[in-house]
Amino acid sequence: MSKWIARPDLEARVREALRRAPIVTLLGPRQCGKTTLANRVTGSLRSNYFDLENPADEARLAEPMTALERLQGLVVIDEVQRAPALFPALRVLADRPRSSARFLLLGSASPELVRASSESLAGRVAFVDMSGFGLREVGAPAMRRLWLRGGFPRSFLARNDAESAAWRRDFIRTFLERDVRTFGIDISARALRRLWTMLAHYHGQVWNASEIGRSLGEAHTTVRRHADVLVGALVVRELQPWFENLGKREIKSPKLYVRDSGILHSLLGTESFRALESHPKLGASWEGFVIEQILSLTGRRDAYYWGTQAGAELDLLITVKGKRVGVEVKYADAPRLTRSMRIALDDLKLSHLYVVHPGTARYDLGVNAETIGLVELLAEIEPAYAVRHKERAKPRRS
Numbered sequence: 122m123s124k125w126i127a128r129p130d131l132e133a134r135v136r137e138a139l140r141r142a143p144i145v146t147l148l149g150p151r152q153c154g155k156t157t158l159a160n161r162v163t164g165s166l167r168s169n170y171f172d173l174e175n176p177a178d179e180a181r182l183a184e185p186m187t188a189l190e191r192l193q194g195l196v197v198i199d200e201v202q203r204a205p206a207l208f209p210a211l212r213v214l215a216d217r218p219r220s221s222a223r224f225l226l227l228g229s230a231s232p233e234l235v236r237a238s239s240e241s242l243a244g245r246v247a248f249v250d251m252s253g254f255g256l257r258e259v260g261a262p263a264m265r266r267l268w269l270r271g272g273f274p275r276s277f278l279a280r281n282d283a284e285s286a287a288w289r290r291d292f293i294r295t296f297l298e299r300d301v302r303t304f305g306i307d308i309s310a311r312a313l314r315r316l317w318t319m320l321a322h323y324h325g326q327v328w329n330a331s332e333i334g335r336s337l338g339e340a341h342t343t344v345r346r347h348a349d350v351l352v353g354a355l356v357v358r359e360l361q362p363w364f365e366n367l368g369k370r371e372i373k374s375p376k377l378y379v380r381d382s383g384i385l386h387s388l389l390g391t392e393s394f395r396a397l398e399s400h401p402k403l404g405a406s407w408e409g410f411v412i413e414q415i416l417s418l419t420g421r422r423d424a425y426y427w428g429t430q431a432g433a434e435l436d437l438l439i440t441v442k443g444k445r446v447g448v449e450v451k452y453a454d455a456p457r458l459t460r461s462m463r464i465a466l467d468d469l470k471l472s473h474l475y476v477v478h479p480g481t482a483r484y485d486l487g488v489n490a491e492t493i494g495l496v497e498l499l500a501e502i503e504p505a506y507a508v509r510h511k512e513r514a515k516p517r518r519s
Contacts, residue, residue, distance in 0.1 A: 446475070
């Protein structure tokens, strides 16, 4: 396979964001391909590049106004979370009248974790979220490989599974021992590894800080704070619950997922497909993988799970063309409609329910419900979001 994989949808989203906002922040976990994507975007544009992991560039930006105020065209600042003090200067630069400068910031942490850009750049910044390779980018024949290895480019493109697993082990160690400290957070690497591993075993379950804290011998407040770091560093996903007045006791705690399936498998010690197939978290791994692929299209906003204390649940609730769509994920050859799915259809007034399985068979399960493969589902919902991005890209009239 080629060592470079095109990511046209992401490129288009970044270019469109640069047309409508003076500052664009490209957010994604470490090593997911942000720098490569930025190089693709800047290939046809005037650009000035700063890498804050490079001591020389870091020194150049010690006085940000002096370094940046005369620059024109596109200015790229990589690993921007290392210098939150830049944001007030960027706010001033973005507000200059008739300035042709645009700023593309590459970050490996959410604004909430950095605690700067969400305030200093409010109204001036557009966010583009990215992760590793997605199924639409690598192609349907590579789905099994993508699921096992995850989407980080160096893991997915490794020559064999053993090299991929070795890269992921190194990534986990480097992230814990070095990267977390760049966020200004002083947490023991050992404590954070224990929690991350525990979350891998709780992957796809409702978050219970007290229960996990007891297992780790930590206070629930400590566990919550450490989990927030992993969520903010974009390696763990917190999927919020949907609840409304249905006259039922609904679950109101989030679910947590390890975002990259390859990292999940390394934390679980399942680095071959044979090991994964015999592991009790096989179904949960498939569920998380499917959810990540869907959210790469729809975005993380307006995406929820739903559950009641009586046991009814829905893995994912999204909105497509203004209508509620439910997604239930099953690792089975021929899943059937269950009582829980019927309750979700009725109580949530779903326009459609998709039951996603790892095969290719597609068949009706009743009114407004069907079984579908992941590739077919992505093709089904992609047009709605492709149209949305296309409409946003239209030039505004002055």
